[in-house]
Amino acid sequence: MSTSSLARTPRPPYYAVIFTSVRTEGDRGYAETSDRMVELASRQPGFLGVESVRDPGGLGITVSYWESTAAIAAWKAQAEHLLAQQRGQREWYQEYEVRVARVERAYDRPGPAR
Amino acid sequence: MSTSSLARTPRPPYYAVIFTSVRTEGDRGYAETSDRMVELASRQPGFLGVESVRDPGGLGITVSYWESTAAIAAWKAQAEHLLAQQRGQREWYQEYEVRVARVERAYDRPGPAR
Numbered sequence: 001m002s003t004s005s006l007a008r009t010p011r012p013p014y015y016a017v018i019f020t021s022v023r024t025e026g027d028r029g030y031a032e033t034s035d036r037m038v039e040l041a042s043r044q045p046g047f048l049g050v051e052s053v054r055d056p057g058g059l060g061i062t063v064s065y066w067e068s069t070a071a072i073a074a075w076k077a078q079a080e081h082l083l084a085q086q087r088g089q090r091e092w093y094q095e096y097e098v099r100v101a102r103v104e105r106a107y108d109r110p111g112p113a114r
Numbered sequence: 115m116s117t118s119s120l121a122r123t124p125r126p127p128y129y130a131v132i133f134t135s136v137r138t139e140g141d142r143g144y145a146e147t148s149d150r151m152v153e154l155a156s157r158q159p160g161f162l163g164v165e166s167v168r169d170p171g172g173l174g175i176t177v178s179y180w181e182s183t184a185a186i187a188a189w190k191a192q193a194e195h196l197l198a199q200q201r202g203q204r205e206w207y208q209e210y211e212v213r214v215a216r217v218e219r220a221y222d223r224p225g226p227a228r
Contacts, residue, residue: 005173006134006211016132016215018177020120020165022225051134053167053175059119061167061175063132095225097120101130101215111136111209 006111007049007065012103014048015066021096023058030092033084040080046071058094065103072100120225121163121179126217128162129180135210137172144206147198154194160185172208179217186214 023030041047046067054060066072075081088096137144155161160181168174180186189195202210 006136006209009211009213012213016130016213018130018132018217020177022120051173051175053169053173055167055169059165059167061165061177063134063175063177089223093223095120095223097123097220097222099123099126099130099217100219101217103132103213103215105214106211108211109203109207109209 006108007051007063009048009065009103009106012106014103015069015072016101016103017064017066017072018099018101019060019062019064019096020099021060021062022094023054023060024092024094025058028091029087033087037081037084040078041075044071044075044078046074069100120222121165121177123162123179123217123220126220128217129183129186130215130217131178131180131186132213132215133174133176133178133210134213135174135176136208137168137174138206138208139172142205143201147201151195151198154192155189158185158189158192160188183214 038050038052041050041064048065048067050062050064052060052062064075066075076085152164152166155164155178162179162181164176164178166174166176178189180189190199
């Protein structure tokens with residue numbers, strides 16, 4: 001999963017899913033599935049944006065933003081995403097943590113092209 | 115700012131500061147200050163942990179975890195951190211966004227060494 005810029009989210013409140021993980025070695029189909037999950041997530045109702053970074057050492061942080069906890073639950077239960085989650089647990093991640101959080105405040109320094 | 119593993123946080127609720135940014139080119143003293151800020155933050159009352167990743171393209175995500183919004187406010191106002199924030203705005207970041215969120219749920223798949 002990769003994104004190249006900051007997510008443009010609305011004024012709070014909204015929700016964030018903070019997914020931090022350590023990858024296993026080798027790709028094992030991860031990159032392709034990961035891109036597909038971003039594509040699928042972005043079509044889900046209530047999706048607001050995603051930011052994702054992984055360093056060469058294998059540590060990654062992906063934060064997706066959602067209108068509501070109901071939207072998060074629907075995405076978690078999406079059929080193709082469920083399969084990817086199972087495969088992630090078996091093959092792709094040494095360890096991970098998922099945190100669901102309510103964004104209460106936000107402030108930014110916009111880029112020149114914004 | 116760099117960390118090499120997942121933060122070991124307590125059961126929710128607690129707070130997260132999600133800092134996403136795009137760096138300017140060149141180091142300009144960033145790496146040193148960044149490491150120093152992690153060191154200082156970890157000594158602040160109410161600090162629970164931090165996870166940080168930056169990719170070669172300059173996109174970075176740092177999530178720090180805190181016991182309360184009061185602990186976050188105290189860290190934001192810490193003198194040396196204030197100077198670093200000002201320098202960040204002037205020199206280090208093309209753009210950034212700071213989101214303060216209340217972590218309501220968390221689940222994990224612990225690593226083998228945990």
